[in-house]
Amino acid sequence: MKCGVPQGSILGLILFVMYINGLPLNMNIDSKLVLFMDDTSVLITAKNLRDLQRKSASILNQINKQFIANGLSLNVEKTIAIHFKSNNLKDIPFPFSYQNTEIK
Numbered sequence: 001m002k003c004g005v006p007q008g009s010i011l012g013l014i015l016f017v018m019y020i021n022g023l024p025l026n027m028n029i030d031s032k033l034v035l036f037m038d039d040t041s042v043l044i045t046a047k048n049l050r051d052l053q054r055k056s057a058s059i060l061n062q063i064n065k066q067f068i069a070n071g072l073s074l075n076v077e078k079t080i081a082i083h084f085k086s087n088n089l090k091d092i093p094f095p096f097s098y099q100n101t102e103i104k
Contacts, residue, residue: 023063056081076103079103
């Protein structure tokens with residue numbers, strides 16, 4: 001039997017923050033994690049798209065391992081990637097998927 005905390009409750013938010021509070025300390029790759037309430041954002045920089053895809057996949061793996069260790073799950077369908085680039089670079093699509101799910 002699974003016990004759950006209602007989504008949107010104060011207790012749920014406090015428990016979630018306790019679970020993910022150590023996440024930035026366990027990251028191995030040069031990235032910046034931004035934790036706010038029940039959202040986790042990762043800022044990743046790279047010199048080219050190949051490195052960006054490689055780093056992104058590695059970071060999602062690290063986050064997912066940490067979540068699993070704490071009994072949480074990464075909702076890939078709610079995961080969104082935003083690609084910022086210099087104005088002088090042409091628009092190149094940034095196709096990215098994780099666990100056979102396309103990241104929007």
